[in-house]
Amino acid sequence: MREAKKSGLNVYGMTVVVQESCLLKAARAFLVFKAIEEKGEIVVSVPSAQDVEDQKFDRDFTLVVISEHDLDTVIKAAQNVSEIEKVTGAVIEIPEEDTKPSQDVKKVEEPAEKKAGAQATPEKKTVSKPVVNRTVRVDIEKLDVLMNLVSELIIAKNSLVAVTEQDKGRSNSGVSQQMDYLESVTTNLHESVMKVRMVPIESVVNKFPRMIRDLSKKLGKKMELYMTGEETELDRTVVDEIGDPLMHLLRNSADHGLESAEVRAQRGKPEVGSIFLDAYQDGNNVVIEVRDDGNGIDVEAVKKKAIERSVITSEQAEIMTDKDVINLLFLPSFSTAKQVTDVSGRGVGLDVVRSKIEALSGEVEVKSELGVGSTWTIRLPLTLAIIQSLMVAVGGEKYALSLAAIQTIEDVPRSDVKLVENREVINLRGSVLPLIRLNNLLDVESKKGDDENLIVVVVKKGDRMAGLVIDELLGQQEIVIKSLGKYIKHCKFISGATILGDGEVALILDANALI
Template identity: 80%
Template structure:
């Protein structure tokens, strides 16, 4: 049988992706120039639409070539769990699904360590000893699950166990003891906010630090690695029933659909993947709750973030005008980003700004618009 596959160096695919990116920038320039020159005849518009269709198909085709199943990373985990079972003297099984789920090759190369840490964490801290499991009426063999699936333009990877769950009071007390939060802050924090303290550098509630799950260091590294891939990680837990760690990663890191907005006369991009709705809000609808501005939207209280304040620029709208509020979501959290004006949806190419703005967490990159202007890309996750 003839072999119909060919090995391709990832660097060659990177070059191809860069060329597709440049083609999209050139296409955006053509669209912008045609609008500026009034060249909006039906014939010209048809050519533009055809060009957009070709560039979109080309981008998707190159992306498919770059995609690889996560199986190449997760295939080593069953043996690791068997080894941990012997080392920790606990009976446990790993159940995996969705190994055929595909991600960009560069992302797959980076997620191995975070996933390994979460699995080791479940084995070490999550699953109880046989005696405790018997007392709680649980099966003798502890279960750890790794599930992967595609959700829209994202891939979701879940690591869960049927073990101890997270003791929220223990986390809160440890945080107060270490000076991470004050007792007053602890009283006012939600259960979810307290659990998220586990992502602080070096934070651990383990009474004994072992070499199995990172010597008390690691969840902060997991979070920073996932966020470096433009992803997010959250945890859900129920005491004595188990925990679920949810990682959400974008399918592509190079080209995205974005909503273009203006703030103080400057153009900014917000990824469509993080946007829930866009609302027209009257100034009188804004209330103050615990010194934070919020709006009530369909029985949900949503904090608002004035982008002009965050970006330290003056808004071009007067205080008594209605506000354009972009509702964005991170996990279960919602926030409303107050903008001056909407420009519309556009396919953009993400360009890294590297070390120049590494300290500015709310900016995730920049893009070149059709008219040659540079627009900064806002990181909705960091803003929330």
């Protein structure tokens, strides 16, 4: 700056105040920067240029400018930008001792000498929150690598803990203190990395309002889409997959669900049909509901169609519950639409919806009332990568069971085991459960004696239950699911593997496949 002064250039201090009503302060500030830079060079900016661009300032910002033009020209240039309330400026005298430049700004228009820095600070306490969503796009594979490294770190930490505990006799408290610290850091790191994978479903559902508008035109029905919970977060991989099924359901609601305007008028419903898309978190699940106030599912019509297509016989139809009938809709190539349109009616939709959601280990449920509307509920696990599990031991080997499938854990005396059709069952509070001896299934020797009580984990799939006989309960644990790879795919009842704290691999038993 001193050199600039020597070479005949002027150094100015300027404070720019943006109008209070201005919406895009950052954009205005940017234009000011640009205008001033045409006249000279901006050396210092308070707050920094980056913060100004991110709108991290209240209404004013202060600049130090080197320019060959005189002060008025520079001020004019800045004032030419619209929505700028006031631009003040002063020539900076460079004193002998080296002080901060921004503190030497003298105001020309304000007689009272006020330090620019001091003036700027009181107002800056109310820095408005940045409105822009600041995100970085990252390849999911890089996150997986990061995740693996964190798991490795935890394993390394655990072995370190084991080593220090071995010579605990002479170890000093400093080491164990640091070890605790390391433990909390790795745990937090682990959690953060897990969270990084979560993204709001917003990115997927954002395109739906437009789709509904288009459908509304195409079908000649008036309809409105109401969405809530767009900020609900799901694992990235789930979010990527969930778009198509949701789209199918929305199209279904728009085409099959909502009635034509005349019918709606007859039924005393508002002319404009409503479709709701609600997402919310429910414990370890995320629930997405697609709801409409349309016709609902005509169970009799579905039955008729099913009989026509000889999917079921008329006797079967007699005894089927409404729920069973609605489930027929999910069969491949089943459609009740009288004609095939380009919106729907090809009988592919719901079949695909269900298989896709089941592939994401979620489930779909339908509730419907004729003439009132229907609700499609999709329940998805929060993340595919992490589940709560029960660790069990069978014949010295460790296995993980998903906690979601487990109903109860029972201590059963041997004498309570009965034989029905040569299969072992137990009578548990009135319901008869088949027993599955995991050690037989997994080809290992049980380590338990013949006279001990059996530990039975009761698992449930739909309406069916079964008891799994294990050797020992090891406790509950949050586990990261890893694929076993394509190489081992014969194993039906093993859904994956996980790496335990000590680096050991434990297999995850798929309770659903066991029943």
